[in-house]
Amino acid sequence: MSNQVVIKCKHCSKNSEYSRVKLAMMWGSTVDVTCKTCKKANRVTVNADLMSGKIPVEDKGTDPITEFLGKDKPNIQSYQIAKLHVLASENTSAQSFELKEGEQIVGRQSADDIGIVNKIRIITNDTKMSRSHCQITVTKKADNSYRYVLSDLESANGTHFQNALGSKKLELNEKVVIQVGDIVGLGYRTQIKLDI
Numbered sequence: 001m002s003n004q005v006v007i008k009c010k011h012c013s014k015n016s017e018y019s020r021v022k023l024a025m026m027w028g029s030t031v032d033v034t035c036k037t038c039k040k041a042n043r044v045t046v047n048a049d050l051m052s053g054k055i056p057v058e059d060k061g062t063d064p065i066t067e068f069l070g071k072d073k074p075n076i077q078s079y080q081i082a083k084l085h086v087l088a089s090e091n092t093s094a095q096s097f098e099l100k101e102g103e104q105i106v107g108r109q110s111a112d113d114i115g116i117v118n119k120i121r122i123i124t125n126d127t128k129m130s131r132s133h134c135q136i137t138v139t140k141k142a143d144n145s146y147r148y149v150l151s152d153l154e155s156a157n158g159t160h161f162q163n164a165l166g167s168k169k170l171e172l173n174e175k176v177v178i179q180v181g182d183i184v185g186l187g188y189r190t191q192i193k194l195d196i
C-alpha cells in the first residue's frame with residue numbers, strides 16, 4: 001500500500017497526493033484538504049473509501065451528488081441502516097419506517113399504490129405530499145456504514161433538505177447525500193428525519 005493517498009480535486013479534476021499517516025490521524029472526521037494544483041479546498045471524510053483511493057463524492061457528469069456536511073455536526077457512522085421517522089404534525093402522526101438497501105420511493109399512502117413494491121407509504125392528510133414524492137437510495141460503503149442519497153421525484157410541492165448549514169429545495173435530477181440526523185421536508189408541512 002502506498003504511503004500516499006490520491007484525492008481528485010472536485011474543482012479542477014487534478015489529483016493530489018496526501019500523506020496516509022497524516023490522514024489516518026484524522027480518521028472518521030471531515031476535513032478540508034487543499035488541492036495542490038488549484039489551491040481550492042476539498043471537503044472529504046477520512047474513511048476506508050478515501051484511503052483506498054476511491055473518491056467519496058465524485059461528480060459523474062450526468063449523475064451529480066451534492067454532499068452537505070455541517071461543521072458542527074459529527075458525521076455519525078452507523079453499521080446498521082438508519083430508519084425514516086415521520087415527525088408528528090397537524091396532518092400527520094409520528095411514524096417510523098425501516099429502510100433497506102436499494103431504492104425506495106417515499107410518498108403519501110394512497111389506494112392505488114398497492115402495486116409499487118418499494119414504496120414507503122406515509123399515512124397523512126397532508127395533500128401537499130405527492131404519492132411518489134422523493135426517492136432514497138441506500139448503499140453500503142466500503143467501511144460497512146451506509147450512504148443515503150435523496151432525490152425529488154418531480155413532486156408537486158418539492159423536497160426540501162435541511163441540516164446545520166441551512167435548507168434548500170432539491171433541483172430536478174439533483175441528488176443529495178443525507179446523513180443521520182438530517183431532516184427532509186415533503187411539500188410544505190410534513191418532515192421526515194433520518195435517524196437510528
Ligand SMILES: [Zn+2]
Pocket residue numbers: 009010011012013014035036037038039040
Ligand atoms: Zn484543484
